[in-house]
Amino acid sequence: MKSSIRLATILCLLLCIGVIGATSLAWAELQPNQVVILANAKSSEGLSVAAHYAAQRGVPVNHIVRLDLPIRDNLTRQEYEESVVVPLRRALESKQLASTVRVIVTTYGVPLRVEAPRLSIDEQRWLAEAQSLVKTSRARLEQLQQRFEQMAPGSPSAESSQPTTKQEILEMARTMALVPQVDQAWRAAVQHIRQLPQPESERALQEMLRLTQQYGGWGILLQKETGTGRPGTFTDTSTMAARRKLLEQTGPYWTGLGREPIRSQRQLIYRWTEQLFGVRGVLELASNEVDLLTSTHADGSLDSELSFLWWDRDLYPVAWRWGNPLFEDSAAIPDDLPTLMVSRLDAPTAELAKGLVDQALQAERSGLHGTLYFDARGLKAKDATDTYGVYDQSLRDAAEVVKQQSDYRVVLDDAEATLSKPGAAPDVALYIGWYRLRSYEDAFTFKPGAIGYHMASAEAITVHDRGERGWCKNALERGITATLGSVGEPYLDAFPEPARFTTLLLTGKYSLAEVYYLTSRYVSWRMVLFGDPLYNPMKGRSRPTADSAGSLPAPPSERPLGEPPARLTQKHQAQRDQMARLVKLLLNAESGSPKPAR
Incomplete structure (x- = not known):
């Protein structure tokens, strides 16, 4: 079974690079006039890197x-917004580039990291309120679960699993682990009551209706399929009709609450959340607010934040990573704000940063020569949620695809130990592997144009400190042309999956920046890409047996840009209108009925 799954994976990857034919399509290519270069006016060396790149490309x-900008690696969130976002937007608008630029190139001298934001007094108060609601509503939900289980004796209890990394970090992840357990107990109780004889079933039904409304509010009570929404058994039909109408009217507006903290009418919204969606709804809404306002994981790389240049802070949560809209598995959302691609021309010295451009151009002219190394650990994936096993298998899949679709020499190391001895990896054209944390091993010699990344935490925390032992600084110092890493703990799934990255690179149809963004799951996070974003060493050199453009993801440069400033204004207005309509409907509902109790 596992071998058939691996075969299917490899066939899918081969389809992308053309072993299996598909319909020929026109292909848009990222152009130099779609690039803007960001330089620090206080760094003469950085300005020279910017000028060099502009001239060469x-x-x-x-x-x-x-x-x-200050000459240091870190910016506060306020400095980032005031010294980078505002003037960069203004510059793009004044130069009439806002609707054409797809790529931002940061250069030597531009800060690398953005610190977590500091909460305002109001935000601190909202966080405390949300944390209190999480505590009380979770306790109530657990009590309801116990009551449901008592009403259905003999039904199997939901098994609790070991908490995942996400659950250890995010309040919403913990909530979403609990809710299915309660839901299972509730459904078992409903089924049990349906099978009871009269009059026992009628008494149990009355209790079930009361508990159901506490659990899921009117939203769940009015679902006919639950068997609990019988007119006349719990409340009068006029009240039920009014609540059903309110749910229909407000339905589109509740979903928008998840993107930002509730800034006004908080008591009203939480009061009606419980009425319409029960304690479960309160827990979900409060958990989301806690995650939006908790700054423990709200730092990021400046480059990753710049992907959302046209998004204001209140339009996305900076307190955690955000799904990359350009990721190849992500469906385009109509009228969403644009996501920009960002790459960095930076290295221990300005001359090395310029070399990233020169080496890329050399490889494009002469070809990328050398050996492709994949350093796996021999791990087997237990299931699709086993990220370590999945990524290790992806390294093996990448090696297999390269063997079948190119003339490159491939080295696959499938042992636990890393490539560590001097000279163990000569003539590197591509390297992807893991795992030794911030302890670069001098085993590599890089060919001009070499691309590589090492999947470990904080390997890009700095590229300028002389004593830094991380991968990015040391690989750049030793001649790699393109690499990527993180400025903090990114968690493994933030790295491009090796097989996806390698497969798209081999097609020759995407630039470095496009390959990276198509295979990276998150933005507004801790990852950073080093290298010339236009670099495409395989262009015109791939060996497909038939044109396979129809099976490939659309290049990010084909996503609609529109007029970002106007779209940003429209987004804010739509958000304000949505909240105003929701509040108006809830106030009208309160004026026509007794105020719902908390």
């Missing part, structure tokens, strides 16, 4: 944006 000189 043909990026128009007026696409260089100079900002006054």
Whole structure:
């Protein structure tokens, strides 16, 4: 079974690079005039890197944006918003580039990291309120679960599993682990009551209706399929009709509450959340607020934050990573704000940063030569949720695809130990492997144009400190042309899956930045890409047996941009209108009925 799954995976990857034919389609190519270069006006060396890149790649000189930034790796969130976001937006608008730029290139001298935001007094109060609601509503939900289980004796109890990394970090993840257990107990109780004889079933039904409303509010009580929404058994039909109408009217507006903290009418909204969606709804809404306002994991790389240049802070949660809209598995959302691709020309010295451009151009002219190394650990995936096993298998899949679709020499190390001895990996064209944390091993010699990344935490925390032992600084110092890493703990699934990354790179149809963004799951996070975003060493050199463009993901550069400033204004207005309509409907409902009790 496992071998058949692996075969299916490899066949899918081969389809992408053309072993299996498909319909030929026109292909958009990322152009230099779609690139803007961000330079620190206080760094003469950084300005020289920006000028060098513009000259070598043909990026128009007026696409260089100079900002006054401190010469250090870190910016506070306030500094980032005031010194980077605002002036960069203004520059793009004044240069009439806002609707054409797809890529931002940060350069030597531009800070690398953005610190977590500091909460305002109001945000601190909202966080405390949400935390209190989480505590009380979770306790109530657990009590309801016990009561449901008592009403259905003999029914199997939901098994609790070991908490995942996500559940250890996110309040909503903990909530979503609990809710299915309660839901299972509730459904078992409903089924048990349906099988009881009269009059026992009628008495049990009355109790079940009361508990059901506590659990899921009117939203669940009015679902006919539960068998609990019988007119006349719990309340009068006029009240039921009014609540059903209110649910229909407010339905589209509740979903928008998940993107930002509730800034006004908090008591009203939480009061009606419980009425319409029960204690479960309160727990979910409060858990989401806690995650939005908790800053423990709200730091990120400046480059990853810049992907959301046209998104204001209140339009996405900076307190955790955000799904990358350009990821190949993500469906485009109509009228959503644009996501930009960002890559960094940075290294221990400005000359090395310029070399990233020169080596990329050399490889494009002469070809990328050398050996492709995949350093796995021999781990077997237990299931699709076993991230370590999945990524280790992806390294083996990548090696297999390269063997079948290219003339490159491939080295697959499937043992636990890393490639560590000097000279163990000569003539690297591509390296992907793991896992030794922030302890670069001098086993590699890189060919011009070499691409590689090492999947471990905080390997890009700095590229300038002399004593830094992380992968990115040391690989850049030793001549790698493109790499990527994290400025903190990213968690493994933030890295591009090796087989996906390698497969798209081999097609020759995508630039480095496009390959990275199509295979990276998150933005507004801790990852950073080093290298020339336009670099495409395989262009015109892939060996498909038939044109397979129809099976490939659309390039990110084909996503609609529109007019970002206007779309941002529209987004804010739509958000305000949505909240205003929800509040108006809830106030009208209160004026026509007794105020619901908390």
